[in-house]
Amino acid sequence: MNFSSSEENYIKSIYHLQQSCELVNTNAVAATMHTRAASVTDMLKKLKRKKILQYERYKGFKLNEQGKKHALGIIRKHRLWEYFLVEKLGFAWDKIHPIAEELEHICSDELITKLNDYLGNPAFDPHGDPIPDQHGRIPNRKQLSLNILPLKQTVKVSAVGNQSTQMLEMLKHYHIGIGTQLSVTKRFSFDGSLEIKVLKFPNCIISASVAKNIFVHHDK
Amino acid sequence: MNFSSSEENYIKSIYHLQQSCELVNTNAVAATMHTRAASVTDMLKKLKRKKILQYERYKGFKLNEQGKKHALGIIRKHRLWEYFLVEKLGFAWDKIHPIAEELEHICSDELITKLNDYLGNPAFDPHGDPIPDQHGRIPNRKQLSLNILPLKQTVKVSAVGNQSTQMLEMLKHYHIGIGTQLSVTKRFSFDGSLEIKVLKFPNCIISASVAKNIFVHHDK
DNA sequence: AAATAAATTTAGACAAATCTAAAAAATATA
DNA sequence: TATATTTTTTAGATTTGTCTAAATTTATTT
Numbered sequence: 001m002n003f004s005s006s007e008e009n010y011i012k013s014i015y016h017l018q019q020s021c022e023l024v025n026t027n028a029v030a031a032t033m034h035t036r037a038a039s040v041t042d043m044l045k046k047l048k049r050k051k052i053l054q055y056e057r058y059k060g061f062k063l064n065e066q067g068k069k070h071a072l073g074i075i076r077k078h079r080l081w082e083y084f085l086v087e088k089l090g091f092a093w094d095k096i097h098p099i100a101e102e103l104e105h106i107c108s109d110e111l112i113t114k115l116n117d118y119l120g121n122p123a124f125d126p127h128g129d130p131i132p133d134q135h136g137r138i139p140n141r142k143q144l145s146l147n148i149l150p151l152k153q154t155v156k157v158s159a160v161g162n163q164s165t166q167m168l169e170m171l172k173h174y175h176i177g178i179g180t181q182l183s184v185t186k187r188f189s190f191d192g193s194l195e196i197k198v199l200k201f202p203n204c205i206i207s208a209s210v211a212k213n214i215f216v217h218h219d220k
Numbered sequence: 221m222n223f224s225s226s227e228e229n230y231i232k233s234i235y236h237l238q239q240s241c242e243l244v245n246t247n248a249v250a251a252t253m254h255t256r257a258a259s260v261t262d263m264l265k266k267l268k269r270k271k272i273l274q275y276e277r278y279k280g281f282k283l284n285e286q287g288k289k290h291a292l293g294i295i296r297k298h299r300l301w302e303y304f305l306v307e308k309l310g311f312a313w314d315k316i317h318p319i320a321e322e323l324e325h326i327c328s329d330e331l332i333t334k335l336n337d338y339l340g341n342p343a344f345d346p347h348g349d350p351i352p353d354q355h356g357r358i359p360n361r362k363q364l365s366l367n368i369l370p371l372k373q374t375v376k377v378s379a380v381g382n383q384s385t386q387m388l389e390m391l392k393h394y395h396i397g398i399g400t401q402l403s404v405t406k407r408f409s410f411d412g413s414l415e416i417k418v419l420k421f422p423n424c425i426i427s428a429s430v431a432k433n434i435f436v437h438h439d440k
Numbered sequence: 441a442a443a444t445a446a447a448t449t450t451a452g453a454c455a456a457a458t459c460t461a462a463a464a465a466a467t468a469t470a
Numbered sequence: 471t472a473t474a475t476t477t478t479t480t481a482g483a484t485t486t487g488t489c490t491a492a493a494t495t496t497a498t499t500t
Contacts, residue, residue, distance in 0.1 A: 006457065026478055039458055041479055046456095058465055058478060089334040099328050106322045114309040226487060246448060259488055261449055266486095278448060278495055 001050060001070075005105040008074050009033065010043045011052070014063055015071030020178060023060030072136035078104040079125035079132075080115055086126040087119065093126040146184065147192065147211035153218065154183045161213035170210065175201050182216070221270060221290075225325040228294050229253065230263045231272070234283055235291030243280030292356035298324040299345035299352075300335050306346040307339065313346040313397060314388040348379035348398040348435070362438075366404065367412065367431035373438070374403045381433035390430065395421050402436075 003011065013033050017024045026044075030037045044061055047053040052067030063071060081103040085091040091099075113134070116122075123139040124130055130139045143158045157180045160171065171177065175198050185203055186195035192208030206214075223231065233253050237244045246264075250257045264281055267273040272287030283291060301323040305311040311319075333354070336342075343359040344350055350359045363378045377400045380391065391397065395418050405423055406415035412428030426434075 004456080027476090035457095036459065037478065038460080038480080042457075085331075089331070089338050091330075091334065095330075099326065099331055102326045102328075103323075106319070108319050108322075110311075110315075111305075111309070111319055114311065118309050224486080247446090255487095256489065257448065258450085258490080262487075 001052075001066075002107075003050075003070065007043070007047065007050075008070075008105055010040070010047065011063065011067060011071050012074050012078075014053070014061070015068060015075070018062045023062055025060050069136050072132040072138070074104055076132045076134070076136075077106070077112055079129060080112065080119060080122070082125045082127070083119055083122050083131070084115065087122075096126065141217045143215045143217045145212055146196075146206075146214040146216055147194065147208055149184050149216060151184050151187065154181060155216035155218055156181055157214060158217045159215040161215065167210070167213065171214075174198065174204055174206065176214070221272075221286075222327075223270075223290065227263070227267065227270075228290075228325055230260070230267065231283065231287060231291050232294050232298075234273070234281070235288060235295070238282045243282055245280050289356050292352040292358070294324055296352040296354070296356075297326070297332055299349055300332065300339060300342070302345045302347070303339055303342050303351070304335065307342075314385075314392060316346065317383065344378070346398055347383060348377065363435040364437075365432055366416075366434040366436055367414065367428055369404050369436060371404050371407065374401060375436035375438055376401055377434060378437040379435040381435065387430075387433065391434075394418065394424055394426065396434070 010029065010033070013029050014024050017028050017032065026037045026040045029035075029040045033040075044053065044055050047067070048055045048061075052064060052070060053061055054064055055061035078100045081100045082093075082096050085096040085099060086093055116134075122131055124141070130141060132138050141158065145161075149155060157176060157178055159178070160167065176182065181199040183197050184194050185197050188194070192211075193205055194208070194211050195203050195205050197203050230249065230253070233249050234244050237248050237252065246257045246260045249255075249260045253260075264273065264275050267287070268275045268281075272284060272290060273281055274284055275281035298320045301320040302313075302316050305316040305319060306313050336354075342351055344361070348363075350361070352358050361378055365381075369375060377396060377398055379398070380387065396402065401419040403417050404414050405417050408414070412431075413425055414428070414431050415423050415425050417423050
């Protein structure tokens with residue numbers, strides 16, 4: 001099946017959104033894609049017709065296996081090109097996204113195979129995001145517990161060890177969720193508690209036992 | 221000024237056609253682009269509005285200086301990518317054209333500057349065609365068509381005039397590519413066909429119409 | 441020069457992707 | 471529960487790039 005650049009952008013956006021919630025909603029896609037809800041609805045009908053989306057009107061939607069597979073293909077291309085732009089052409093990592101957005105729609109499987117070989121089959125892109133392999137398998141990252149993270153390194157929350165209501169409630173209060181960017185600004189050796197800085201929020205203190213349950217990884 | 225991929229394809233087509241005739245005509249563009257004359261007319265109006273084309277209805281048309289400059293920019297991108305595909309990714313030179321057709325529309329000047337540096341500022345692409353520099357200057361190489369080459373002079377193939385799949389397939393069969401060393405051993409005046417000797421291969425016969433499309437140069 | 445042929449343009453239609461404004465459905469609130 | 475709000479969808483318009491078929495202009499032939 002062939003997809004236009006526009007369709008591919010929607011597929012990618014839906015894929016990313018459904019990583020953090022069971023069903024995706026129209027406004028969320030419209031917001032991330034800087035388009036309007038009506039345009040999203042139009043595209044949903046098209047993607048449903050192409051059988052890569054589970055969708056019933058007013059009920060939310062998500063990619064099916066076919067759709068996820070295609071999304072991973074696009075993400076693979078995007079991240080391989082980002083790797084190329086930084087490692088081979090010498091771009092700064094914060095300049096590459098819009099160029100990779102264009103390159104990811106070039107449709108030649110052989111091109112991607114050869115590019116991947118040429119780059120040495122890299123597992124992570126310059127933002128630290130994993131590059132899916134040709135079958136859509138995603139390498140998983142060395143993640144570490146927040147209580148052993150060195151000071152001042154900016155990291156992203158990748159998982160939470162304890163998912164009790166109490167823990168989740170507290171994390172919500174601290175504005176911490178999967179993907180939240182944060183860094184440790186101080187470590188108190190008295191009790192192992194940490195002062196942390198969550199992006200856009202004032203510093204706060206968390207206990208060692210909470211920190212032990214927050215897993216993070218480097219980069220974006 | 222920004223141009224869509226479609227507009228760029230027309231610009232490129234018109235540029236190539238006006239290399240061999242003063243004014244370009246609608247049907248010629250339609251034929252090379254596999255589209256219809258009416259579509260060409262529509263686009264001519266648009267390109268005239270964008271002030272890169274001299275055009276009066278029923279009278280033929282050609283790119284003005286602005287238009288030629290833009291055409292050379294697209295050709296530069298196309299040929300740099302072709303060089304990349306062959307020299308870095310290891311593609312066969314007869315497989316790269318459709319991929320470069322897509323890559324040439326990626327619009328980042330910095331990307332092309334960095335790609336050019338990375339490739340070592342090459343002057344000719346893998347088909348032997350000159351790569352315009354960032355100001356649109358085209359490097360020249362004294363080359364001549366094989367059908368007027370004197371007998372027994374050893375030369376190198378520098379370009380191929382007709383890049384159709386059929387032509388490229390035939391050249392492959394004869395073991396002829398860019399850089400191939402060869403000489404003309406006989407010329408039959410009956411039909412203008414030639415016997416040629418390709419380095420390391422047995423002599424073979426090619427027709428005048430094929431020879432006309434093979435351009436060669438002396439030494440390196 | 442008139443008739444014929446070829447090239448070019450216009451008129452009108454269509455598909456893709458988007459939009460605005462209004463209607464409909466779902467959700468939240470008083 | 472009735473009302474208000476938010477979310478989602480529909481209806482209809484717009485832009486870009488394309489097409490066919492018919493009309494127009496130019497070129498070619500008798």
